[in-house]
Amino acid sequence: MNYSFVDYLALFVITTLVVGFLTPRFRRLALRKKIFDAPNSQHKTHVEPVPYLGGLAIISGTLLVSLPATYFTNPDLMGAVLGILLPPLFLGAIGLVDDLVNLSPLPRFVAQSVAGIAVAITLILTDTVGSPTGSRTLDVLITIFFIVGLSNSINFFDNVDGGASGTVAISTAFLALLSFSTAQYYIAALSVVLCGATTGFLWWNRSPARIYMGDAGSLFLGSLLASLLVRFEPNPITFPTFFFVPLFLIGVPLLDTCTVVISRIARKVSPFKGGRDHLSHRFMKKGFTKVQAVILLWILTLVFGLFALILSNVSFDAEPIITIAGSAVWVFLLAYSLRMPALDQASQAKKS
Secondary structure (H helix, E strand, O other), X not given: OOOOHHHHHHHHHHHHHHHHHHHHHHHHHHHHHOOEEOOOOOOOOOOOOEEOOHHHHHHHHHHHHHHHHHHHHOHHHHHHHHHHHHHHHHHHHHHHHHHHHOOOHHHHHHHHHHHHHHXXXXXXHOOOOOOOOOOHHHHHHHHHHHHHXXXXXXXXXXXXXXXXXXHHHHHXXXXXXXXXXXXXXXXXXXXXXXXXXXXXXXXXXXXXXXXXXXXXXXXXXXXXXXXXXXXXXXXXXXXXXHHHHHHHHOHHHHHHHHHHHHHHHHOOOOOOOOOOOOHHHHHHHOOOOHHHHHHHHHHHHHHHHHHHHHHOOOOHHHHHHHHHHHHHHHHHHHHHHHHOOOHHHHHHHHHO
């Protein structure tokens, strides 16, 4: 899968067009079958029912482009590509069940976590985990935690029109660039496909969203992005720095998840319960419009993507400096986010 720049551009454009073509068709199917995200709980920010099944467009477009591209360019890699795609498909199927029958939060989280562990085990059994720590046991534990954590983090992060789809598009664009620069071509190709899929979906998911990806889409995106990041070999050679390149690439969803979990635990609210205390909600409480809040999330994703890109290209001596600088920015944003009031916190204050 050693593609040229034109090949990568073609992959991106074709995937964008395919998903852009499929999304309104799945929207019509959702409307016909009455599969909606209804604004029937306090943590919802939309006022009209919005159809689900956008995740099926993302999944279908990813498969329709990546599998033929692999078969016709390098069929020897078909097994490796299927090994990456099948576990996220499993998680996407669980997400689809949740979209259709609306599982309660705790069983849903347990099901997602079990599926995430299955994804991690698949990576381990196929010996595609890598060994960043040199300890097989520690690598396995880190892999399981990373797969489960990122799958649920993207699921958490999908709480505002265009937030998750745009953020994943930016993150995968940086991952594609980093993979290409280190000759990890099939990871770069799949990252380009995923970037195209989320970009094509974003046209229909931007505010005001005409369709949502649902848990099927968010779990598929989270687990596929995690699978690619686990296989990706960053350029920095120092042990601690090795982990910060992928962490910077998912810095904003991670920031959102940490903000929500810490805030809810401090308020003695279950982390599994939905709420309007995500980053997007806090930005809106500060006076940003929904569109401005999403753009701010995209800008932050771009900033951390640049940290990952710079960290992969600086000298050995400069690696700790960039790592500390990026980490300091992330910690500052976490502290600042926790100080910002959330929409549901404002509601609770009015009631009391």
